Amino acid sequence: MNCSLRFSDWIFQRGSHRPSLMTTDTWPNSPGGSHKGAKRMPRFLNLLFALLLAIGTAWTSAPAQAATPNPIPPGYLKTYGNKIRDMQNHNIRILGVNWFGMETATMSPHGLWARNYQSMISQIASMGFNTIRLPFSAAMLSGTAADVGGVHMWLNQEFQNKTPLQIMDAVIAYAGQEGLRVILDMHSLEPDGNDGKWYSATRTEADWINNWKFLASRYANNPTVIGADLLNEPSGTWGTGDADDWKRAATAAGNAIHSVNNKWLIIVEGLRVWNNTWYWWGGGLQPVATMPITLNTPNKLVYSAHDYPPSVFEQPWFADPNYPNNLPSVWESHWGFIETQNIAPIFLGEFGSGLETNRDIQWANKLASYIATKKLDWAYFAFNANGLPYMGVLNADWTTIHPSRQTYLLNLIANTKL
Numbered sequence: 001m002n003c004s005l006r007f008s009d010w011i012f013q014r015g016s017h018r019p020s021l022m023t024t025d026t027w028p029n030s031p032g033g034s035h036k037g038a039k040r041m042p043r044f045l046n047l048l049f050a051l052l053l054a055i056g057t058a059w060t061s062a063p064a065q066a067a068t069p070n071p072i073p074p075g076y077l078k079t080y081g082n083k084i085r086d087m088q089n090h091n092i093r094i095l096g097v098n099w100f101g102m103e104t105a106t107m108s109p110h111g112l113w114a115r116n117y118q119s120m121i122s123q124i125a126s127m128g129f130n131t132i133r134l135p136f137s138a139a140m141l142s143g144t145a146a147d148v149g150g151v152h153m154w155l156n157q158e159f160q161n162k163t164p165l166q167i168m169d170a171v172i173a174y175a176g177q178e179g180l181r182v183i184l185d186m187h188s189l190e191p192d193g194n195d196g197k198w199y200s201a202t203r204t205e206a207d208w209i210n211n212w213k214f215l216a217s218r219y220a221n222n223p224t225v226i227g228a229d230l231l232n233e234p235s236g237t238w239g240t241g242d243a244d245d246w247k248r249a250a251t252a253a254g255n256a257i258h259s260v261n262n263k264w265l266i267i268v269e270g271l272r273v274w275n276n277t278w279y280w281w282g283g284g285l286q287p288v289a290t291m292p293i294t295l296n297t298p299n300k301l302v303y304s305a306h307d308y309p310p311s312v313f314e315q316p317w318f319a320d321p322n323y324p325n326n327l328p329s330v331w332e333s334h335w336g337f338i339e340t341q342n343i344a345p346i347f348l349g350e351f352g353s354g355l356e357t358n359r360d361i362q363w364a365n366k367l368a369s370y371i372a373t374k375k376l377d378w379a380y381f382a383f384n385a386n387g388l389p390y391m392g393v394l395n396a397d398w399t400t401i402h403p404s405r406q407t408y409l410l411n412l413i414a415n416t417k418l
Contacts, residue, residue, distance in 0.1 A: 096379030196235030
């Protein structure tokens with residue numbers, strides 16, 4: 001059975017992350033229509049938007065009150081065995097959340113058609129997260145102001161005539177003010193891409209590496225940015241020496257990044273398939289057992305896995321009569337052994353559920369227990385109110401928080417923070 005074909009519908013829906021909440025008839029510059037400019041609005045709508053802007057400004061006027069209660073200590077990070085530490089050799093814990101959008105055609109974090117970006121970052125911090133995993137595409141790095149879409153400029157006037165990269169700068173800067181750290185995630189080469197390759201007919205492996213060197217240099221003196229998630233859910237081989245050898249490519253990229261900025265963590269995700277065994281894309285880390293990556297700069301390597309529940313796709317292990325008690329052994333065999341054997345830290349970079357079925361709730365509770373027991377670093381997917389399937393922190397209004405997911409995440413934070 002070719003599992004990639006069965007995955008295809010879900011992956012396309014996840015990969016595209018297309019917002020569908022607004023149209024240009026409702027919001028100017030929304031993802032539903034032209035991103036080049038706003039439509040002319042009646043006077044009463046201008047007044048309404050002014051009021052919304054005032055509310056958003058009031059929300060962000062006192063960032064100290066919303067700063068994360070679980071900050072990572074100042075400075076850069078390193079690894080020690082299977083844990084991530086600060087420069088004073090104290091263990092830290094990444095309590096993260098994904099905020100996607102910059103990797104899509106809008107080239108901006110999603111939700112900015114409904115809210116001010118600072119208010120969204122402040123809300124992330126106030127929930128107790130301490131890190132944002134920020135997906136982006138390689139194409140976004142060279143995008144122009146005309147490429148930016150999905151941003152309500154009346155609510156985000158700071159982004160008027162700004163390029164996608166300048167928007168990324170602003171997001172990182174304000175995240176730092178709120179005590180948050182940022183992990184940059186190269187989610188794809190092209191907007192909404194999802195083939196898992198770090199090279200293409202128009203972009204070489206060298207281009208991909210140079211993109212990372214550019215970012216590593218740009219943020220070299222900004223400790224808000226703590227690491228590079230080299231490529232989302234890579235597709236290739238491991239240890240073959242071929243063009244599609246992800247181990248070789250990740251090693252080359254990590255060493256190149258450290259040639260200009262040796263302070264960053266290098267985060268390497270697992271394969272989509274290994275030895276004809278399919279797993280969640282990004283979670284196939286079995287070859288690390290015999291072929292681990294070694295970087296020139298020691299104590300900077302972190303492996304990352306992704307994991308999802310039955311509602312996303314009915315994997316074979318969900319049919320086990322011992323479910324959900326069989327799940328820890330499934331996780332251990334694919335990626336958990338890396339932490340158990342003290343090879344390196346594990347960062348669970350994506351996981352999430354709508355928590356709308358009993359089987360999903362069983363999966364989520366078992367995973368939370370596994371994370372707490374293993375003392376893993378993690379980033380929930382996602383903060384967004386859009387994307388399929390729906391599992392985001394925010395409700396469809398992009399402001400209020402989904403109650404059951406809020407309870408789950410607050411409990412997870414309480415049980416895993418240091």
